[in-house]
Amino acid sequence: MNRILEIVYFSKASKHPVLMLRNFEYRIERTTPTKTRWSCKMKEKIRCKSRLVTTGSTIYISNFEHNHTETFVGTSEKLHSQDVKFL
Numbered sequence: 001m002n003r004i005l006e007i008v009y010f011s012k013a014s015k016h017p018v019l020m021l022r023n024f025e026y027r028i029e030r031t032t033p034t035k036t037r038w039s040c041k042m043k044e045k046i047r048c049k050s051r052l053v054t055t056g057s058t059i060y061i062s063n064f065e066h067n068h069t070e071t072f073v074g075t076s077e078k079l080h081s082q083d084v085k086f087l
């Protein structure tokens with residue numbers, strides 16, 4: 001019954017959107033007119049190197065190796081979900 005959401009955006013963080021993928025959270029690192037680069041929220045704290053790039057609804061996972069466990073705890077009920085394609 002539980003559907004696994006591959007990607008969700010926090011709605012409350014319009015100023016600082018957060019992307020969640022497989023219970024890991026990402027913050028925007030840089031945006032260009034066509035792409036958004038996301039880095040793991042643990043990047044500053046413990047130098048996690050996981051990164052994603054999104055273009056529209058397509059995600060390119062440039063690095064999904066985290067040096068820590070999942071960062072998202074809670075329910076995804078209040079989150080916006082979006083279907084995405086993976087490159």
Ligand SMILES: [Zn+2]
Pocket residue numbers: 024040041042043048049050065066067068
């Ligand atoms: Zn990480």
